[in-house]
Amino acid sequence: xxxxxxxxxxxxxxxxxxxxxxxxxxxxxxxxxxxxxxxxxxxxxxxxxxxxxxxxxxxxxxxxxxxxxxxxxxxxxxxxxxxxxxxxxxxxxxxxxxxxxxxxxxxxxxxxxxxxxxxxxxxxxxxxxxxxxxxxxxxxxxxxxxxxxxxxxxxxxxxxxxxxx
Amino acid sequence: xxxxxxxxxxxxxxxxxxxxxxxxxxxxxxxxxxxxxxxxxxxxxxxxxxxxxxxxxxxxxxxxxxxxxxxxxxxxxxxxxxxxxxxxxxxxxxxxxxxxxxxxxxxxxxxxxxxxxxxxxxxxxxxxxxxxxxxxxxxxxxxxxxxxxxxxxxxxxxxxxxxxxxxxxxxxxxxxxxxxxxxxxxxxxxxxxxxxxxxxxxxxxxxx
Numbered sequence: 172x173x174x175x176x177x178x179x180x181x182x183x184x185x186x187x188x189x190x191x192x193x194x195x196x197x198x199x200x201x202x203x204x205x206x207x208x209x210x211x212x213x214x215x216x217x218x219x220x221x222x223x224x225x226x227x228x229x230x231x232x233x234x235x236x237x238x239x240x241x242x243x244x245x246x247x248x249x250x251x252x253x254x255x256x257x258x259x260x261x262x263x264x265x266x267x268x269x270x271x272x273x274x275x276x277x278x279x280x281x282x283x284x285x286x287x288x289x290x291x292x293x294x295x296x297x298x299x300x301x302x303x304x305x306x307x308x309x310x311x312x313x314x315x316x317x318x319x320x321x322x323x324x325x326x327x328x329x330x331x332x333x334x335x336x
Numbered sequence: 337x338x339x340x341x342x343x344x345x346x347x348x349x350x351x352x353x354x355x356x357x358x359x360x361x362x363x364x365x366x367x368x369x370x371x372x373x374x375x376x377x378x379x380x381x382x383x384x385x386x387x388x389x390x391x392x393x394x395x396x397x398x399x400x401x402x403x404x405x406x407x408x409x410x411x412x413x414x415x416x417x418x419x420x421x422x423x424x425x426x427x428x429x430x431x432x433x434x435x436x437x438x439x440x441x442x443x444x445x446x447x448x449x450x451x452x453x454x455x456x457x458x459x460x461x462x463x464x465x466x467x468x469x470x471x472x473x474x475x476x477x478x479x480x481x482x483x484x485x486x487x488x489x490x491x492x493x494x495x496x497x498x499x500x501x502x503x504x505x506x507x508x509x510x511x512x513x514x515x516x517x518x519x520x521x522x523x524x525x526x527x528x529x530x531x532x533x534x535x536x537x538x539x540x541x542x543x544x
Contacts, residue, residue, distance in 0.1 A: 178404075180395035181501055182509060197404035198494015201502060221394070221501060233509035234395070270499045271412060271487055282502060311495030313405050328407055328492060 176315075179204075179219045182237035186216030186249045190319040197313050200270040201283035203290050203306075204314045205243055206263040207299065208321035209255035215318050216250050218242040222282065223289035239286055243293040262294050263323040263336050264304040265314045272309070283307070303336035350419055350533040353473065363387060366472035367516055370529070373468040377461065378438040380520045387516040394509045397497045404494035409450065411462025412499065414484040415470060419477075421534040422503045423466045426496065431525045432458060455488045462486040469531070504532035 174193045179185045181202060185194050194217040196204050208215040224240035236242040247257055267287035287306045294301055305312060305325045313326045326332040353362055367384050375382040398404045409432040411425040427435065433447040436454040439461055440447070447454055463486045470481045489496055504511050514531040 181397060181498060182394045196494070197398075198492030198497070200491070200495025200498040202498045221498065221505070233505075233507060237394070237505075237509065268495070270489055270491065270495050311492040313492065313494075326405075 174315075179217050181219055182221055182234040184216060184218040184236045184242055184246050184249070186214070186246065186253055187318050188212070188214045188253045192318045194316045194318070195314065196266075198311045199266040199314055200268050200311045201266070201286065203239055203267050203283070203286040204265040205239070205246065205290055205294070206265070206314070206316045206323050207246055207250055207255075207260050208263075208316065208318075209250065209259045210261070210321055211259055212254045212256070213318060213321075214250050214253045214255040215316055215321060216246045217314075217316050218246045220286060220290070223285045239289045240293055243290065244297065247297055247299070257298065260299045261302045261321065261336075262299045263302060263316075264290050264294075264306055265312055265323070265325055265335065267306045268308050268310060268312070270309070270311065305335050350421075353419075353477065353533070362473065362476045363514060365476060366469050367529075369472040370465055370469045371518060374465060374518055374527075377464065378435070378520070380438075382518050382520055385517045385519060387514070390513050390515060392511050392513055394501045394505050394511065397501055397511065398494055401493045401497065404492065404497070406493050407490065408493040408496055409458065410489045410496045410499075411458055411466075411486050412489060412496075413462065413466055413486045414503070415481060415531075415534075416484065417482040418479040419473075419481055419533070421532050422500065423469070423529075423531045424496070424500060425462050425465060426493075426528040426530070427526065429490070431527070432490075434525055435461065435527075450488075450490055455490075459486045459488050462488070465529075469529075500530070500532060504534050 175191045176193050176195050177185055179196050190213050196219050202221050205218040220239040220242045221237045224238050235245055267283035269281050269283050310327045315324045323335040324332050325335050371382045371384040407429050409427050415421045436447040436457055437444050439457040474481045512533055516529050518527045
């Protein structure tokens with residue numbers, strides 16, 4: 172049966188209560204994917220954040236979902252509007268890889284680690300339980316969240332897709 | 337007649353450069369210089385195609401890429417000094433291996449994977465290509481420019497788009513991209529060349 176795929180672009184989020192939907196980010200690198208799911212309401216969402224927060228960018232405005240610290244609360248709010256309960260939400264974090272490594276470039280481009288750290292802190296502050304993660308490293312990932320059961324699948328180049336949760 | 341811009345403030349200078357996509361403008365002159373250098377490196381005529389300037393919202397950055405999961409080879413570096421920004425050359429793994437054959441003077445088809453030697457050759461290729469563009473730009477504008485060491489990324493196209501967005505996104509969530517494609521006469525190789533001017537590179541704070 173074909174998957175009802177809904178890509179989540181950079182700096183955006185998507186949420187759904189349709190169990191047939193699959194939210195997906197293709198080629199996630201230093202950005203972080205925050206996948207939230209309420210198993211009882213079968214409501215889930217995915218955030219594709221580029222930067223940890225506004226303070227990481229002097230002119231830090233624009234799409235709120237571009238920032239981890241603004242995007243996560245916004246995603247929770249959206250899921251609650253779809254029928255989720257915050258205390259039932261579970262989180263899976265993916266991405267945060269360091270894609271570009273070269274002398275002189277590391278400071279700026281090791282943002283993936285910071286994205287993941289801020290995501291953990293924001294989820295902790297919101298009381299959302301983190302159940303799994305596929306974070307860090309040097310390889311891009313494709314991440315899928317299945318609304319039917321909250322399963323998160325991750326694929327890297329040259330490897331089979333695997334279940335994260 | 338190519339306009340010569342000297343001692344102009346960087347934002348104005350970038351604005352002048354990116355405003356010069358006409359065939360007689362600075363960008364075309366610099367890109368033609370790149371095409372000549374590419375041609376001499378691979379000993380084949382290289383054509384410059386479809387030089388254009390685009391303003392792309394970050395959430396649409398991946399839209400022109402058919403498959404964000406597709407393996408892509410990118411040679412990436414940062415531009416510093418008076419004008420800052422980033423530049424990236426992108427090509428398919430098959431084209432990268434074809435190019436590696438040329439660069440390493442191997443027979444066509446000899447390169448079957450991108451190991452350290454091939455990546456090093458591609459990095460040098462990127463360095464020379466991008467340097468020739470920036471040197472031409474520096475000569476035409478009278479502005480000193482400096483490049484970071486090149487880095488070769490072989491991974492999914494989506495992750496390369498993220499790296500590009502990270503460095504060049506503006507407060508309006510848009511990227512200004514100068515794009516062109518280089519092909520050889522029989523179109524057996526295609527290289528995308530993106531330059532992303534950054535009007536205020538200091539907006540990204542260093543990691544503590």
